[in-house]
Structures are given as structure tokens and as C-alpha cells.
Amino acid sequence: MTAKSYVNLFRESAPYIHAHRGKTFVIALTGEAVDGPNSKSLLADIAVLHIIGVRIILVHGARLQIDKRLHEAGLNSTFHDELRISDASMMPYIEEAIGSTRLQLEKLLSMGLPNSPIFGAQIRTISGNFTIAKPLGIHNGIDHLFCGEVRRIDHGAIESALRGGSIVIIPPIGFSSTGEAFNLSYQDLASEVASFVKAEKLIFISSIDGVYIDGELQRRLSLEALGQLIATDKVRSGLERKIFQSAYKCCSRQVERVHLITEKTDGALLSELFTREGTGTLISEDNSETIRKANIEDIGGLLELIQPLEQQGILVKRSRERLEVEITQFYVSIHPEGFLLGCAALYPLDGDIGEIACVATHPDFIKQGTASRLLTVIEERAKQESIKSLFVLTTHAAHWFIEKGFTECGPDLLPKDKKLLYNYKRNSKVLLKIINP
DSSP: OOHHHHHHHHHHHHHHHHHHTTOEEEEEEOHHHHHSTTHHHHHHHHHHHHHTTOEEEEEEOOHHHHHHHHHHTTOOOOEETTEEOBOTTTHHHHHHHHHHHHHHHHHHHHOOOTTSTTTTOOOOEEEOSOEEEEEOOEETTEEOBTBEEEEEEOHHHHHHHHHTTOEEEEOSEEEOTTSOEEEOOHHHHHHHHHHHHTOSEEEEEESOOSEEETTEEESEEEHHHHHHHHTSSOOOOHHHHHHHHHHHHHHTTTOOEEEEEETTSTTHHHHHHHSSSOSSEEEESOOSOEEEEOOGGGHHHHHHHHHHHHHTTSSOOOOHHHHHHHGGGEEEEEOTTSOEEEEEEEEEOSTTEEEEEEEEEOGGGTTSSHHHHHHHHHHHHHHHTTOOEEEEEESSOHHHHHHTTOEEOOGGGSOHHHHHTOOTTTTOEEEEEESOO
16 A cells, blocks of 8 residues: 555544544454454454544354354254253353353454554453343243343443443353353344443444345445345345344444444454445444535535545635635535535525535445435525525536436526626536426
């Protein structure tokens, strides 16, 4: 990577670093992710999140490790709805496997070799009896024995550990008031933890790389759409269904964002959190963007959005000072993760005429309807302000505006003041649309 590309990458990541700092993320790892080929780099990436100020709670699974330990002991277990039926003879081996998995996480987070991402970081981890559990009981005639479910999470103790600057590790085991230990589903546990601590994000890292519908990976998905998918027979595996159900339950409890990514892709976690396109699926209650009037805090994002188009000559150049003065004329489209997808401005002029200007969409989201939705909002606003006709000057998007009902008319029909300012060197096409006949 060249120095210039590194600088550009860092600049693009800066808004996400600012947005994530101080937030609480619950990260749920499968046992395979802990022992997989990318485990070192994955834990290093988690440590990077911690270093930049993200409060991390790690909830881990241990199915792979438990299977191996039970096999060594000559014991076999059965599953019901992806839950291991655990009897008393198995529990010592299950506890041993879970304990060794937790120690593996602590070991990976303690690495600090020179030239590694966490050199000199001295990351502290805390684990403990944060989970109060109860037996799952009998379901569909099957006694789940020592398979349990969460009764309560000691979120006060977790919050204290986070405030102290530690990464909290929560293993998939809980304890009852009578001192019994119960094996827990790590997916359900992660969902409960995220809900109890009111986390901003729950991130599942597993062999499931996201949600597919008709063979296509969904980068963003609404809670409603996920619920509809769970109700069908299109879920590909029991693990997938379990993760989807836990994601749905957590998101419906006001955890705003749930991410599904895979441990098989090196760097998937950072790519998901620090790039616009991500690598997996982001689930939120409403996955659509928000369109609102711009405010002064949007100036930086607007400049980032429009300056490349200004350099190409597509948009007229606007200084920061001009944007600050005219910011109330702008509307912005905001991604569920908080960054700007697009913008457009409405300038009411003398009489009943308005101008649409500075229509721009982030290049990663072109042809996804962002500009069309912005135009619809602006036209509705113009009607409310008794504007009867809208015009636009463009050098590159005339065909798109014609598709939206505009008609090419030429500069002679511009309002007098605007006509005097018309730049014949740019030779922009002038298009008009009547919105209030």
C-alpha cells in the first residue's frame, strides 16, 4: 500500500472511529472462530477496536471444543433445536472445554509481539460469574437436563469492568442460585447480554457470512424482512436459523444494529465496521436511510461527498463558507450507520420558482434510488412552500432529470437574476418541471 492510499484509507475510516468510540459492542464468536486459521488476526482486530475506545464484551461459543473433549472421554451427545442435551456425566468435560476456550481468548488478546497491531497495548480481560441461569426444562417432551437459559445478567459488574478499561469475556455457561452450572447457547447468551447492557451493536462472527435472499447477499436487512425469512423454509442450516433467531430477538429489544459476518475472511470485522460497503449483513429495525434537512454538523460529510464531483467539473464549486451559509437549503440522506449517502439543495427564488442544485450520491450507492428519494422529498417541500415550478442546471444528468419529469427549456426561461449569472462556458442544460399547475 502506498503512503497516499494509506492516508486516504485512514481519512475514510476517521468518521467511523469517531462514531464507534465509547460505544458498547457485544461480539459473539463461535468456537471455530477461536481456534480457526484467522483467530490471531481476528483477536488482533478486536483489540484494535478496544484500543480506539470501543467497549468490548466477548461472548464465545465452544461447540467444537466440547465435541472434541467429549469424544476423547468416549461420550456422545444429542442435539435438539441446535441445543446440546447435557447430562451430569458430561458437565465436567463441558466445563473443561469452555474454560480452555476462554483461556485461549485471553492468550490471543495478550499477544504483543513487535510489528503486531497490539504491540505494547497491555490489554486486560475480565471474566466471571456474570450470568445467572436456570434449567431450560422440558420442551416437546425432551428434558434438556443441564442445558440452561439466561435468567439474569449482572450488567452492573460488567459495566464496572468496562469502565475500568477491560475487555469482558463471557463464556457460554451460567450458574444457578443453588450452585449448579448450565451449558448455554452462546447465540442466546449474546442476545441477552446485548439487551441487558443496552449495547449499540451485537456482532455475530461465525461460518455464516450474512443473510442471503434468492442467492444474493443482503448488505442491509430490516427486522421485518429477517422475521419473514425465519418463517420460511429458506434458511440453509440449523446454525443459520439459530443465529437469525437470536439476531431478531436482540434487534427487537432495541439493540439498534446487529451484524452477521464470517470468521473465514481475514479482516472481515474491520471491513464491516470501517467501510461503507461492509462485508456481511447489517440488520436494523428499519434498514432504510433517513432523509432530513442538513445541519452545520453535516458540513464535513457534504464536502467529502461533493468535492470529487466538483473536481470532475460535474458540480459547481462551493466553499466551506458558502456551505455554512446555505446549509438550511440542503437535504441529506443518512445511512443507518450514520454517514451521508447523498444530498440535494432547494433554493426558493423570487416569485413561485425554485432551483434544485448540488444533487450528489456517494459512488458506492449509485443506482440504489438515493437521489430519486431526495428529489421526491424536495418536490414535496417545494409544494408546501407554494413553489409552482422547479428548474435545474446540469452538465451530466439531463437524461436522469428528464426521466423524473423535467423538460429541457434553455437558459432564456431562467428567472432574470439567475439568467444574468448563467455561465455560458459551462453550457449547462436547463430543465424545468411544473409541480403546482
